[in-house]
Amino acid sequence: MTAARPLRPGYAAELDQLRLQVELMAVRVDENLERMRDVLTHGDRDVAAVALAADDDIDDMSVSLTGRCYELLAREQPVATDLRFIVSVLRVLGEFERVGDLALRVVKLAPDHDLIRSNPPTFALLLALADAAVDRYRAAQRAWSATSVELAIEVIETPSIAGHLEERLMSELLVLQGSDAAAVAIRSLVAGKSLERIADHAGIIAARLLFLVTGDAGHLAHEVR
Amino acid sequence: MNADREHPTMAEIRTNFHAELDALRADTVRLAAMVTERIPWGTEVLLTGNLSSAQELIDADDDLDVLSIEVEERCYQALVLQAPMARDLRAIVTALRLTSELERSGDLMVNVAKGMRRLYGLDIDPKLRGLISRMGEEAQRLMHVAIDSYAEGDAAKAAAIDDMDDRLDTLHKEYIQAIFECHRESSIDLEAGVQLALIGRYYERIGDHAVNIGERVRYMVTGWLPEHTGAARAAARKPQSEGIADPT
Numbered sequence: 001m002t003a004a005r006p007l008r009p010g011y012a013a014e015l016d017q018l019r020l021q022v023e024l025m026a027v028r029v030d031e032n033l034e035r036m037r038d039v040l041t042h043g044d045r046d047v048a049a050v051a052l053a054a055d056d057d058i059d060d061m062s063v064s065l066t067g068r069c070y071e072l073l074a075r076e077q078p079v080a081t082d083l084r085f086i087v088s089v090l091r092v093l094g095e096f097e098r099v100g101d102l103a104l105r106v107v108k109l110a111p112d113h114d115l116i117r118s119n120p121p122t123f124a125l126l127l128a129l130a131d132a133a134v135d136r137y138r139a140a141q142r143a144w145s146a147t148s149v150e151l152a153i154e155v156i157e158t159p160s161i162a163g164h165l166e167e168r169l170m171s172e173l174l175v176l177q178g179s180d181a182a183a184v185a186i187r188s189l190v191a192g193k194s195l196e197r198i199a200d201h202a203g204i205i206a207a208r209l210l211f212l213v214t215g216d217a218g219h220l221a222h223e224v225r
Numbered sequence: 226m227n228a229d230r231e232h233p234t235m236a237e238i239r240t241n242f243h244a245e246l247d248a249l250r251a252d253t254v255r256l257a258a259m260v261t262e263r264i265p266w267g268t269e270v271l272l273t274g275n276l277s278s279a280q281e282l283i284d285a286d287d288d289l290d291v292l293s294i295e296v297e298e299r300c301y302q303a304l305v306l307q308a309p310m311a312r313d314l315r316a317i318v319t320a321l322r323l324t325s326e327l328e329r330s331g332d333l334m335v336n337v338a339k340g341m342r343r344l345y346g347l348d349i350d351p352k353l354r355g356l357i358s359r360m361g362e363e364a365q366r367l368m369h370v371a372i373d374s375y376a377e378g379d380a381a382k383a384a385a386i387d388d389m390d391d392r393l394d395t396l397h398k399e400y401i402q403a404i405f406e407c408h409r410e411s412s413i414d415l416e417a418g419v420q421l422a423l424i425g426r427y428y429e430r431i432g433d434h435a436v437n438i439g440e441r442v443r444y445m446v447t448g449w450l451p452e453h454t455g456a457a458r459a460a461a462r463k464p465q466s467e468g469i470a471d472p473t
Contacts, residue, residue: 070318077308087301087321094325174416181415182408186401186422193423 011076015085018068022089022096025061026141028054029100033137033198036103037130040191043113051107055100062097066090081215088212092144095201095208099137102201105194106130112187119176122188125169126195132162133198140202140209149213155206162199166192242307246316249303250376252296253320253327257372257438259289260331261365264431267334268361271341271424272354279338286335293328297321312445319445323375326434326441330368333427333434340424347417350407356400360428363393367435374439380446386439393432400425 035051038044069090072078078086109116117123136155143151169192173185210216233241263282270279300321303309309317349357367389374383404421407413413421443449 070314073304073318074310074314079305079308083301083305087304090318090321091325094322170419174419176415179409182405182418185415185419186404189419189422190426193426 008076011072014068014072015082018065018072018086018089021061021065021068022092023145025058025065025093025096026144028058028061029096029103030134030138030141032058032100032103032107033134036106037127037134039107039110039113040116040130041127043110043117045110048107048110051104055104058097058100062093065093069093084212084215088208092205092208095205099198099201102194102198106191109187109191112183115180115184116188116191118180119172119184119188122169122172122176122184125165125172126188126191129162129165129169129192129195132160132165133195133202136160136162136199136202140205143206144209147209147213149210152206152209152213156203156210160196160199160203162196166196242303242309242313245299245303245307246313249296249299249320250316252292252299253323254372254376256289256292256296256324256327257368257375259292260327260334261368261372263331263334264361264365264368267337268358270338271344271357272349274341274345276342276345279341282338283335286331289328289331293324296324300324315445315448319375319441322441323438326437330431330434333431336427337424340420340427343420344417347413349421350403350412352403353400353407353413353421356396356403357424357428360393360396360400360425363396364428364431364435367393367432368438371435371438371442374442375445378442378446380443380449383439383442383446387436390432390436393429397425397429 032051032054035047035054039048039051069086072086073083076082116126139151139155139158142148143155169188173188176185263285266278266282269275270282300317303317304314307313367386370382370389371386373379374386401422404413404418404425408415408418
């Protein structure tokens with residue numbers, strides 16, 4: 001007896017290919033998050049330039065994969081799990097791209113590095129916030145790549161340290177003194193808010209995965225606040 | 226439908242489907258109208274320090290959330306039940322993408338209302354008040370144009386939003402500089418300066434959402450996929466020897 005074969009092997013292969021490409025894009029975003037952390041720590045403008053160029057490639061992948069999703073929707077008219085997969089890909093592409101954009105906001109602060117690190121307590125908080133945001137993103141990325149409900153639930157149910165750190169950062173910034181205080185505070189806050197939102201987007205990626213696997217539209221509510 | 230027949234005809238199915246598409250578009254426009262009217266509302270709350278109006282704006286966000294989830298679920302149903310092609314498919318995918326842009330824009334005005342509560346009692350410097358007012362007007366104008374382009378299926382209007390957003394970006398930069406000046410002159414303390422800077426960012430981000438809506442509308446009308454500036458730059462960097470760039 002021959003093994004059961006998919007009815008549309010080309011279509012199944014295309015879905016697998018799409019899944020792999022999305023994973024690849026997530027890895028590219030992860031690499032840029034690492035550059036972001038480097039730029040935030042050392043203010044290295046060369047690394048910042050590499051991150052800017054890498055983000056262009058991420059955008060390129062996002063546009064190309066979005067096109068492929070539309071093409072699959074039109075040509076294959078998917079239903080049930082396949083449809084949920086394609087629409088979920090459309091949404092997580094936006095989330096991955098947004099995480100990349102937020103990382104870039106931090107990278108673009110490279111010329112202000114001396115200003116940002118001029119106050120050691122808030123600078124230390126920013127570095128801790130970057131670690132927390134990157135960790136949460138990686139947990140969501142693992143959940144997505146493994147299509148793991150358990151990992152996704154863990155991301156959603158584990159309170160984000162990033163939010164707590166961002167609140168502490170805000171309190172510390174508000175007691176700064178001196179003529180540069182406003183410039184330091186506002187630039188540090190741009191970085192802090194961006195990092196906190198990266199952690200937030202990681203939660204949305206995990207919720208999208210839960211919708212993809214379970215079909216429960218209740219998980220979509222994680223995206224609205 | 227004829228009572229003698231058990232099943233609707235193909236023509237009836239298509240008519241019902243197009244009625245559902247019209248309803249989806251109408252609800253997306255309604256969602257956008259709700260968001261657009263919250264921009265001047267939030268600005269007024271901020272500039273007048275009206276706490277009860279701020280609470281009303283915050284509470285009203287639930288309506289936006291409910292409608293955006295409802296539209297999204299109906300989009301999925303339309304995709305599953307009707308297997309739409311070409312323009313119809315693009316219309317559904319566009320509605321799907323617009324809901325999240327609009328829902329997040331609504332959240333930003335809630336943030337403005339919450340920011341006002343943190344600033345309550347502060348006498349905002351006249352120059353900053355003027356800039357806030359102008360940023361609010363620009364954000365509202367951009368959202369108006371974005372949603373008009375969607376309702377009218379006007380790709381040219383949608384394409385113009387990106388350039389229109391430059392004005393809001395310029396105003397935002399001017400606003401941040403004004404905050405620095407006010408702080409240096411001690412007319413505002415640091416806490417107020419930081420809160421005001423955050424509020425400025427919320428308006429700037431509404432402009433970004435309007436630009437995104439414009440891109441989605443262009444896709445809906447013409448099939449054009451947003452050539453993000455970065456994507457275009459990446460394609461330009463590829464050497465000729467790699468062959469013709471992916472047209473998507």
